[in-house]
Amino acid sequence: MTKRQKVTLKIINPANGELLKEMPEDSPADIAKEAQAARKAQPGWASKPISERIAILQKFRELVVLKGEALALTLTDEVGKPITQSRNEIRGLLARLDFFLQNTASELAEETVFSDQGMTEKIQHEPLGLVANISAWNYPYFVGSNVFVPALLAGNAVLYKPSEFATLTGLHIADLLYEAGVPEEIFHPIVGGGAAGAALLEQDIDGVFFTGSNSTGKKVAEAVSRRMIKIQLELGGKDPAYVCDDVDIHHAAVSLADGAFYNTGQSCCSVERIYVHSKIHEPFLEAFTAEVKGYPVGNPRDEKTYIGAITRPAQLETLQRQADDALAQGAKLHCGGKRMPGPGFFFEPTAFSNVNHKMELMREESFGPIIGIQEVSGDEEAVALMKDTVYGLTAGVYAKDQARAERLLARVDAGSAYWNCCDRVSPRLPWSGRKGSGAGTVLSHYGIKAFTKPKAWHLKQPV
Numbered sequence: 001m002t003k004r005q006k007v008t009l010k011i012i013n014p015a016n017g018e019l020l021k022e023m024p025e026d027s028p029a030d031i032a033k034e035a036q037a038a039r040k041a042q043p044g045w046a047s048k049p050i051s052e053r054i055a056i057l058q059k060f061r062e063l064v065v066l067k068g069e070a071l072a073l074t075l076t077d078e079v080g081k082p083i084t085q086s087r088n089e090i091r092g093l094l095a096r097l098d099f100f101l102q103n104t105a106s107e108l109a110e111e112t113v114f115s116d117q118g119m120t121e122k123i124q125h126e127p128l129g130l131v132a133n134i135s136a137w138n139y140p141y142f143v144g145s146n147v148f149v150p151a152l153l154a155g156n157a158v159l160y161k162p163s164e165f166a167t168l169t170g171l172h173i174a175d176l177l178y179e180a181g182v183p184e185e186i187f188h189p190i191v192g193g194g195a196a197g198a199a200l201l202e203q204d205i206d207g208v209f210f211t212g213s214n215s216t217g218k219k220v221a222e223a224v225s226r227r228m229i230k231i232q233l234e235l236g237g238k239d240p241a242y243v244c245d246d247v248d249i250h251h252a253a254v255s256l257a258d259g260a261f262y263n264t265g266q267s268c269c270s271v272e273r274i275y276v277h278s279k280i281h282e283p284f285l286e287a288f289t290a291e292v293k294g295y296p297v298g299n300p301r302d303e304k305t306y307i308g309a310i311t312r313p314a315q316l317e318t319l320q321r322q323a324d325d326a327l328a329q330g331a332k333l334h335c336g337g338k339r340m341p342g343p344g345f346f347f348e349p350t351a352f353s354n355v356n357h358k359m360e361l362m363r364e365e366s367f368g369p370i371i372g373i374q375e376v377s378g379d380e381e382a383v384a385l386m387k388d389t390v391y392g393l394t395a396g397v398y399a400k401d402q403a404r405a406e407r408l409l410a411r412v413d414a415g416s417a418y419w420n421c422c423d424r425v426s427p428r429l430p431w432s433g434r435k436g437s438g439a440g441t442v443l444s445h446y447g448i449k450a451f452t453k454p455k456a457w458h459l460k461q462p463v
């Protein structure tokens with residue numbers, strides 16, 4: 001290949017295998033040029049009053065409302081997400097935007113923390129400068145906006161690399177931001193896969209905000225490890241839930257099936273392991289399986305579809321391997337268990353019981369419509385199993401008694417704890433992974449300040 005030839009990115013609809021679009025990937029030289037332009041433009045953006053940046057992002061919100069249905073359709077075609085769930089994601093984006101639009105100015109206002117006749121101490125929140133936002137495809141509007149919205153509001157320039165599986169959505173976001181008034185040098189999308197992400201990390205950036213898998217997260221951390229720049233990693237999980245003996249069984253089963261299978265199980269906080277008290281194990285399994293068997297699978301554009309396509313075809317192998325390994329080790333299959341015939345990439349909604357932690361299904365992230373349900377003797381065994389993981393994103397307990405649930409969840413090292421709910425993210429609460437699920441925090445007031453560096457002012461009056 002000559003220096004001038006570019007790699008072509010093929011964008012495929014995972015629900016039918018059809019080519020949606022082809023486009024050239026950004027080369028390292030393109031990315032270097034964008035980084036230099038962004039670096040040059042950033043001080044001008046930061047010097048605007050924050051009210052101007054808020055007004056621009058408010059306009060972006062209006063455009064998202066105006067074009068919401070077209071955005072949802074692109075998302076559905078590009079990642080295979082059922083259309084009703086794509087619309088939910090757009091609605092969720094609006095709620096995140098509202099949180100940031102309402103809270104950023106007060107959160108970043110200068111704070112005087114001490115003052116007497118001779119001395120004043122104040123804190124100023126300065127933007128980091130130029131940040132890289134490397135993103136996943138499964139909730140591109142959520143995981144992207146958690147970063148680029150507060151980053152832009154705080155006065156940063158952003159080089160945004162959407163996943164190669166959500167490129168069209170990433171380009172829509174850029175177009176809407178430009179239409180709203182964000183200068184092109186201040187927010188720039190980088191088209192491409194891992195090589196483009198790696199080239200982005202070589203630029204003179206002040207921070208990297210990454211959402212993706214644990215294995216890529218490690219590569220990102222290694223790539224910037226010798227530079228003193230801010231790094232945040234939002235990674236995968238193996239999120240557990242424990243169902244106590246005193247719950248409304250039907251309600252818990254329906255809620256947990258939704259938590260495990262919504263977005264076709266392709267959520268960082270999907271329920272990935274369920275532990276059920278032996279007193280209710282059998283009726284819970286029955287209710288859970290009945291619910292899952294009722295999920296319509298198929299064309300993501302169909303309003304009735306609940307289980308859509310598997311976005312990354314390679315994930316089908318992981319799902320099949322986990323299902324086969326569980327069966328070989330004695331798991332009991334209640335429904336599903338295999339890839340569906342094409343066209344497109346689909347996996348049957350799959351539920352196993354009689355599972356244990358020797359099985360990959362109960363240890364490694366599945367990221368698809370598959371779940372293991374394990375019977376436990378009581379609270380102590382459930383907590384021990386919930387803790388038996390390299391990940392730490394979320395954990396849940398279904399129980400009548402809040403104190404019991406809080407006592408158990410306090411012992412699990414996870415960034416989010418759920419009582420009688422699951423697979424839930426709130427813009428008002430910090431979102432963070434522990435252990436193999438990452439480092440750093442988005443959303444809430446933590447996720448606003450994350451895009452700034454504090455300057456401590458010590459101001460002494462002259463004598």
Ligand code: NAD
Pocket residue numbers: 134135136137138139143161162163164192193194195196197198201211212213214215216217219220234235236237267268269312365367393433437438
């Ligand atoms: P991935 O790790 O394959 O890719 C993520 C991003 O990294 C993509 O944009 C990709 O192009 C880029 N990339 C790949 N190699 C790179 C390299 N060497 N240097 C720099 N960038 C590189 O993950 P994915 O399949 O896009 O997303 C699924 C994963 O993301 C799951 O593990 C899921 O749990 C996780 N996730 C976590 C959260 C969270 O908030 N914790 C949210 C959504 C998804």
